[in-house]
Amino acid sequence: MVLGTLLRYIKMTVTLTSDSLYYAPNKESCYMKQPSSKSYPVAVCISAIFGVMGIHHFYLGRYIEGLIDLSLFIATIYFYVNGHLFWAIGFGIVDGIHTFIITIMLLTGSFKDGEGNYVCYPGQRLA
Incomplete structure (x- = not known):
């Protein structure tokens, strides 16, 4: 893939x-502007549920962003398990803010997939 x-x-x-x-x-x-072939409801649900892990980026074909998001999640868990709460909270906040922004962009239909096409909500018109 x-x-x-x-x-x-x-x-x-x-x-x-x-x-x-x-x-x-x-x-x-x-x-x-071209609509994406990826499903809007699937992308939004994946982003809302598994957003901090970056799974939605992999679904949409944005592999570099997916790896960065997954790395932030792994760093958060690593620092938390090893007792470095300051770093765990820091990485968690950065990952959470990033996920929140991406989810809002998906909900408003302004996010592009890996091919540069917009992930459109139902009924969205592309001008």
């Missing part, structure tokens, strides 16, 4: 506009 995503990014097309040079997974996404 990770290899497939890596190959998809390697095959990205370079699109040149009059103002700048930027990368896009396909030419259509350069000009209009």
